[in-house]
Amino acid sequence: MARTKDTIVLLGDELIRKNGYNAFSYADISKQLNVKNAAIHYHYPTKPDLAEAVVDWHTDSFNRFAEKASSKNEADQIKMFLNFYASIQVSGKLCVIGSFATDWNSMEDSVQEKVTEFTENVLSWITTTLDNGKQKNLLTFSSPAKIEALKILTNMCAGTQLARITGSNDFTDIKNSILEQIIT
Amino acid sequence: MARTKDTIVLLGDELIRKNGYNAFSYADISKQLNVKNAAIHYHYPTKPDLAEAVVDWHTDSFNRFAEKASSKNEADQIKMFLNFYASIQVSGKLCVIGSFATDWNSMEDSVQEKVTEFTENVLSWITTTLDNGKQKNLLTFSSPAKIEALKILTNMCAGTQLARITGSNDFTDIKNSILEQIIT
DNA sequence: TACTTTATTGACTAACTAATAAGTTATTTA
DNA sequence: TAAATAACTTATTAGTTAGTCAATAAAGTA
Numbered sequence: 080m081a082r083t084k085d086t087i088v089l090l091g092d093e094l095i096r097k098n099g100y101n102a103f104s105y106a107d108i109s110k111q112l113n114v115k116n117a118a119i120h121y122h123y124p125t126k127p128d129l130a131e132a133v134v135d136w137h138t139d140s141f142n143r144f145a146e147k148a149s150s151k152n153e154a155d156q157i158k159m160f161l162n163f164y165a166s167i168q169v170s171g172k173l174c175v176i177g178s179f180a181t182d183w184n185s186m187e188d189s190v191q192e193k194v195t196e197f198t199e200n201v202l203s204w205i206t207t208t209l210d211n212g213k214q215k216n217l218l219t220f221s222s223p224a225k226i227e228a229l230k231i232l233t234n235m236c237a238g239t240q241l242a243r244i245t246g247s248n249d250f251t252d253i254k255n256s257i258l259e260q261i262i263t
Numbered sequence: 264m265a266r267t268k269d270t271i272v273l274l275g276d277e278l279i280r281k282n283g284y285n286a287f288s289y290a291d292i293s294k295q296l297n298v299k300n301a302a303i304h305y306h307y308p309t310k311p312d313l314a315e316a317v318v319d320w321h322t323d324s325f326n327r328f329a330e331k332a333s334s335k336n337e338a339d340q341i342k343m344f345l346n347f348y349a350s351i352q353v354s355g356k357l358c359v360i361g362s363f364a365t366d367w368n369s370m371e372d373s374v375q376e377k378v379t380e381f382t383e384n385v386l387s388w389i390t391t392t393l394d395n396g397k398q399k400n401l402l403t404f405s406s407p408a409k410i411e412a413l414k415i416l417t418n419m420c421a422g423t424q425l426a427r428i429t430g431s432n433d434f435t436d437i438k439n440s441i442l443e444q445i446i447t
Numbered sequence: 448t449a450c451t452t453t454a455t456t457g458a459c460t461a462a463c464t465a466a467t468a469a470g471t472t473a474t475t476t477a
Numbered sequence: 478t479a480a481a482t483a484a485c486t487t488a489t490t491a492g493t494t495a496g497t498c499a500a501t502a503a504a505g506t507a
Contacts, residue, residue, distance in 0.1 A: 083485090102285045104464060114486085117466090117487080121485070176425065180425065181283050182365075184283075184286070194428060222443070222444070226437065226440045230441075232421070233418045233424075236424065237364075237416070237417035238417050240360070240417075241417060244363075244378055249413055267455090288495080298454095301456065301457080301498090304497080306454085310496095449506100450505100450506080453502105453503085455500105455501080456499105457501100463492105463495100464494085465490105465493100467490080468490100469487090470485105471485080473482105475480100475481080477480080477481090
């Protein structure tokens, strides 16, 4: 039964994106899971090991998202993407990319590499989706798709951060404005 | 002589924006300053006290920036603002807003309040500058100035974060694209 | 000159941290 | 059934953390 092992990743992810990588400890997880901290070390010997597993989970999760979205048209796919970020915002979490970027300098190389790969994966999905949507006349934007993707991603990533400071209306405004501008 | 006291804030700010609030310790500062950690506690009794001083420093710093920029036209003011973020990116730091947002839940109320005030101050400066620039036909954008301001700020904030992961070209591309689109 | 304030050190503490080693129990597997 | 493996606990360690307190030295003030 891989029950505990999986739950650790979910709790780890929640703690990382709610409180930050350096703010959480194995004790936080073990308390919530009602096991001793040594049990966490049994499944994930070191903190970087756990961090890697968290990034892997996000990779799988995003691939499932892309798979699920692939049945819709490009305008709806972008909508789904922004709605995904809206759910992050509502749950009080942050985008993984932003969370790991802030604690980048305390991250092991192995973790950094996985985060980089994940980020490039997300960016290329947005870029391709924008490009295809433009060709089908479902989407409009003037800059190259890659740069439009960078702007949308940074809007969402820092949008969830900003919402903590100035409130969730700011996030919603950003999200709606993006959709208004790119959907024909 | 307030030499040490001021240097502590500068070092604290650098550590917060390079490594994160929860990743730095009084020991890091005391080593660099060649004083004992008790000396840091003399000037800033608790970590939140230091964090408040760091935010105050940013408030002063931004006010000086706005004052200095006020002699230029609105297009140049926005350019200056983006260039300011470019210098943050180059120095390997992050935007204060993003740094504090990520560690928001480990922040004292007193610090949160100061960060909120600072962020609203920055946002209203961008909004006003965009608005004035539009009226003078120096700037063009279709959404309300406030929302355009939110988008530019989140682009810059997460742009410095993303640059750590995927490289500084992405930041430069975002920056140039913003300028191309809003400057007439 | 005597007192007070400012800036600092030295010495310490209590709490927390990631991580380890040895032992325990239950479940597979051969 | 015996051995092996998986999933833990108990107990502990070495290091770090923010924060305190008493002592000190220098500079300013009355």
